[in-house]
Amino acid sequence: MRPIDRRIWLLLPATLLLTVAFLGPVGWLLARAFTFPQPGFQNFELLWQRPVYLRVMGNTLLISAIVTPIVVLLGFPVAHMMAHGSARLRRWLVFLVLVPFWTSLLVRSFATAILLQRHGVINSFLIGFGFIDEPLPLLYNLTGLLAGCVQVLLPFVIFPLYSAMARIDPALMKAAATLGAPPLRAFVRVYLPLTLPGVMTGATLVFISTLGYYIIPALLGGARQQMVAQLIQDQIATFGNWGVAGALSLVLLLATGVLLALLQLTVGLKEIAR
Amino acid sequence: MSPIASNDGMRPWRLLRAALCVFVAVCLLSPLVVVLIISFSSAPFLQFPPPGLSLRWYMLLFSTPAWMNSLLVSVELLVPSSILATIMGTAAAYALVRGRVPGAPFIMACLMLPIVVPGMITAAALFGVYRGLGLNGTLTGLIIGHTVLNLPYVVATVASALRVQDARLELAAATLGAPPWATFRRITLPLVLPAVLSSLLIAMILSFDELIVSLFVSSARVRPVAVQMWSNLMGDFDPTIAAIASVCFLFAFLVLLADLALRAGRSLRLT
Amino acid sequence: MTRSTTRRTLLAGAAAAAASPFAARAQGGPDLKGTTVVFASWGGAYQDAEKVSYCEPFEKATGAKVVQDGPMNPAKFRAMIASGTPDWDVADVTGGFLEVGIKDGLFEKIDTKLITTSRIDPRFVSEYGVGCIVWSSNLGFSTTAFPNGAPKTWADLFDLKKFPGKRTLQDSPTASLEVALLADGVAADKLYPLDVDRAFKKLDVIKEHTVFWSTNSQSQQLFVDREVTAGVILNGRVYDAAQKGAKIALSWEQNIQQVDYLVVPRGSRNRDAAMRLIDTMTLAENQAKLANLIAYSPTNNEAFKSIDPKLEPWLCTAPENTKRGLVLDQAYWRDNLKKLTERWTAWKLA
Structure with a gap:
């Protein structure tokens, strides 16, 4: 058999499209960072000097760092139930997680906004049951933004976690119990480490997705929660400043790339391709 | 049965787990329920609970040319882009998994990039490059953008289906003298067909929901539903958006059922 | 009434009558069939009112189709002009942006052959835009x-x-x-x-x-x-x-x-149709209709007569x-x- 077969031609359409309609344009945008309005590093100097840019980049990192653990902690029990519950329960849970996953982000975000309104469902509920006297400010601030992100990102962590948990051999836990380990200790010492690849994968996916969010901060966040994607949009649409937009994109891509590289080093990227 | 569930000392933990699951379920489903209810509201604003029920927003939706045009544009956009992505992606996945292609893992990783790169960057890049080509505000421009965005999902889904499948079947057919195309058509394709169809469905849904690239590349004359919804949300804030969202939700729900049926056909695989 | 004034009125009337077929042509019959004009404004109740008061009469008179877009955003407007082919044909802008846009050359000059600017209070008529509401x-x-x-x-x-x-x-x-x-x-x-x-x-x-x-x-x-x-x-x-x-x-x-003005973005593909849509806005009956819907004041003083006293x-x-x-x-x-x-x-x- 020949070393390279003719099937390689089947790759041509996809790679051609990817190059012309994705890699090329993205490369062009990133190049703007060094060429617009004139060649040099002035755009990066600007990022460094203007407090607004630094603040927004810091904000974005901070928000991703807060969202990630919340999503993992909430996703964990669901994945656990999915992996170790009955087949019937699993089907229901899969359905439960998939349905919103397939509904547009935009729809879910504005629906969340309605829930979080000052006199919305959640506040009415809390007041009705006497937990609070005054409605809580839940919308157009950090709370609103977090609620939106967590809600949308849960499936990203549930599925990798589930796949890690489903692979854990129940005999291992039995063995730990037989050897006299109390259940909690067996869970922490034996079970938890085995779920770590799933946790890492899910957490990374959540973190990098949050870094690039635009719709959720625009609809649910306040003036203080501006994120990098909004800033890029502003730079292009409002100021026509392709240079700064390119520089911001480059920073955002680098952050994403570094996180993925870390994941590759620790877990291996194959985990992600589901 | 869970290895933990069998132990009575874990009862509080099991309760906590159940409580958190219920909490997550409520978090995930309540927005959808709210949208469904509000779409039948009689109030002129997005108000919950609605003061009364009516069908006026559905009527407005179906009688407003802007909404109907955008639905048409969305269909004109999602059909070609999902089909193109499915064909290109399936071909690429086949070549990468079955062919001996130098640097296959690298090419695979590159094909995954459109999901990894934040949408805003892709959108800004396409918008910038399209300016010089006159593609902004055209259906062609939108189709190209959506096809690229859909490609990774198809490649990943089909590649994973091909990996599970036994390559020796194809080898046997080839050894018995079947030409490559016949092998593909008679052996490979039937086996991966559920995955291919499933990725076609995913691509359709994604294309329908995609907002950010569409926002940059579309125009008032060529405007898909997602952008019309965004513009409605920015400018109008009336329950029409809930009505269209409910219609979309119904559509997605049907597609999801179809997909689950397809997946059931090749034994439920989630990962 | 003196004879001379009667004659003058008569003359004026005759002149108006003579001019009217011409005016009607300038107003246009249904000669714009197949033309689509994109109208960008501020969304919501205001744009709904503009649609009913300006766009629909225009569609009826000319056969053209008006596509609504919005919400109007000065930044988007600017980006459109920079791209060379603006997507919008008529836009509703604030007075502040009108001034900025004139300075930066963002608008087409108002074509007084197509728009009867005399209907509008002179305070609200600019070389590049016609005031529509206060x-x-x-x-x-x-x-x-x-x-x-x-x-x-x-x-x-x-x-x-x-x-x-x-x-x-x-x-x-x-x-x-x-x-x-x-x-x-x-x-x-x-x-x-x-x-x-x-x-x-x-x-x-x-x-x-x-x-x-x-x-x-x-x-x-x-x-x-x-x-x-x-x-x-x-x-x-x-x-x-x-x-x-x-x-x-x-x-x-x-x-x-x-004051809000209607303007035509520079390089509009439908400049003439856009001008005629603006002309439709200047009519008193249309302005009164808008005012009755959303309580913004007209720029054509005739329109005040037809506004609900409430x-x-x-x-x-x-x-x-x-x-x-x-x-x-x-x-x-x-x-x-x-x-x-x-x-x-x-x-x-x-």
Whole structure:
């Protein structure tokens, strides 16, 4: 058999499209960072000097760092139930997680906004049951933004976690119990480490997705929660400043790339391709 | 049965787990329920609970040319882009998994990039490059953008289906003298067909929901539903958006059922 | 009546009659079939009213189709012109942006052969745009939040003790800085040039308690949701929300008046059709129709005759309301908009 077969031609359409309609344009945008309005590093100097840019980049990192653990902690029990519950329960849970996953982000975000309104469902509920006297400010601030992100990102962590948990051999836990380990200790010492690849994968996916969010901060966040994607949009649409937009994109891509590289080093990227 | 569930000392933990699951379920489903209810509201604003029920927003939706045009544009956009992505992606996945292609893992990783790169960057890049080509505000421009965005999902889904499948079947057919195309058509394709169809469905849904690239590349004359919804949300804030969202939700729900049926056909695989 | 005047009237009448077939042609029969004109405005109730009052009569008269787009966004407008082929054919812009746009060459010149500008009050006719409405920024407030007396002045907007609750401001320095200075005690006639530092310092007082709206519909929604109790909102939007059952009212104290213009973006593919759509707007009956829907004042003085008298207290041009109001200085904003927008954005994030 020949070393390279003719099937390689089947790759041509996809790679051609990817190059012309994705890699090329993205490369062009990133190049703007060094060429617009004139060649040099002035755009990066600007990022460094203007407090607004630094603040927004810091904000974005901070928000991703807060969202990630919340999503993992909430996703964990669901994945656990999915992996170790009955087949019937699993089907229901899969359905439960998939349905919103397939509904547009935009729809879910504005629906969340309605829930979080000052006199919305959640506040009415809390007041009705006497937990609070005054409605809580839940919308157009950090709370609103977090609620939106967590809600949308849960499936990203549930599925990798589930796949890690489903692979854990129940005999291992039995063995730990037989050897006299109390259940909690067996869970922490034996079970938890085995779920770590799933946790890492899910957490990374959540973190990098949050870094690039635009719709959720625009609809649910306040003036203080501006994120990098909004800033890029502003730079292009409002100021026509392709240079700064390119520089911001480059920073955002680098952050994403570094996180993925870390994941590759620790877990291996194959985990992600589901 | 869970290895933990069998132990009575874990009862509080099991309760906590159940409580958190219920909490997550409520978090995930309540927005959808709210949208469904509000779409039948009689109030002129997005108000919950609605003061009364009516069908006026559905009527407005179906009688407003802007909404109907955008639905048409969305269909004109999602059909070609999902089909193109499915064909290109399936071909690429086949070549990468079955062919001996130098640097296959690298090419695979590159094909995954459109999901990894934040949408805003892709959108800004396409918008910038399209300016010089006159593609902004055209259906062609939108189709190209959506096809690229859909490609990774198809490649990943089909590649994973091909990996599970036994390559020796194809080898046997080839050894018995079947030409490559016949092998593909008679052996490979039937086996991966559920995955291919499933990725076609995913691509359709994604294309329908995609907002950010569409926002940059579309125009008032060529405007898909997602952008019309965004513009409605920015400018109008009336329950029409809930009505269209409910219609979309119904559509997605049907597609999801179809997909689950397809997946059931090749034994439920989630990962 | 003397003979000569009768004759003059007759002559004028004859001239008008003679001119009318020509005028009708300039107005156009249904000769624009197949043309699509994109009309961009501010969305929501206002754009709905414009659609009914300007676009539909235009469609009926010419056979053209009008596609609605929006919300209007000065930045988007600019980006469109930069791209060479604007997507919009007619846009509704504020007076401040009209001045900026003229300076930066963003508009087509108004074609007086296609638009009868004489129908409009000369104060609202520019070489590059035709005024369509006069509106005002007012102090809006929830009618249920303050049982012991409603806020009246801009100073009340900044008094969080006496009038508790969240505030809302437009996400733009225009009018917001004026509001802050008026609240801080600057006299209306000493406002310009704005003392920007002082304005931002005053705005700091309510910043933590403020939700910013970027579209007018959001400003209405914020009051409907009771997300805010008081804030800056346009008079027509208060009228519209109140009509739809929202518990909202407004104060006319130191209302800040502005004019909106219809313009044709430079390079529009349908320049002539766009001009004729603007011409349709200048007709008194169409302007009156709009005013009856959303309480923005007409620029064609003839139109006042056909406005429902019940609307009088809602119009910013009512003598009572004009007396208490002031007019935004478009020239100041032409020269400072860009700089102040940047400062505004930075201030919001800080």
